[in-house]
Amino acid sequence: SMPGLRRITLNHNPNIGDVGCGEIAESLREDLWVRAVDLQNCGVSEEGARGFQHCLKLNTSLLVVDLRQNSVSESSLQLLQEQLSVNSSTQPSCEFSCGPLEPDPYSGEDLAEKIRSGRR
Numbered sequence: 001s002m003p004g005l006r007r008i009t010l011n012h013n014p015n016i017g018d019v020g021c022g023e024i025a026e027s028l029r030e031d032l033w034v035r036a037v038d039l040q041n042c043g044v045s046e047e048g049a050r051g052f053q054h055c056l057k058l059n060t061s062l063l064v065v066d067l068r069q070n071s072v073s074e075s076s077l078q079l080l081q082e083q084l085s086v087n088s089s090t091q092p093s094c095e096f097s098c099g100p101l102e103p104d105p106y107s108g109e110d111l112a113e114k115i116r117s118g119r120r
Contacts, residue, residue: 004033011066014043021048025055028062036064044070049080056083063088 008024010016016024021044028034037052049072052065065080 006034007036007038007064008034009038010042011038011040012042014041016042016044018043018045018048018051022051025051029055029058031059032061034062036066037062038064038066039070040066041069042067044072046072046076048072049076053079053083056080056087060087060090063091 010024016039021039021042024037024039025048028037039048044067048070049067052067053076056062056065063084065084067077067080
């Protein structure tokens, strides 16, 4: 099989916002390669989450959309999780975790400091 980009990680980029999130979701609607998109702390609100809700109706290859640390309601996150669960059930082998969201281990602490000190 031909390799492709599997994960897009854009965490901690608050200027992405709803417009950028919508553009990302739109560009992934027909993508067959990307399996995970990480957008923690990217200035996303309900509007940006709706973009991914629409995307997931067409893209069944996407297995992870991480919108933690944004202004997205629990009900919107639950809708995304339900569709992602449907997507993961259609995949022969799910290489990405699709389970409950866990807290970001780097929230509240400077990532560069953790790297310098060797802590994870």
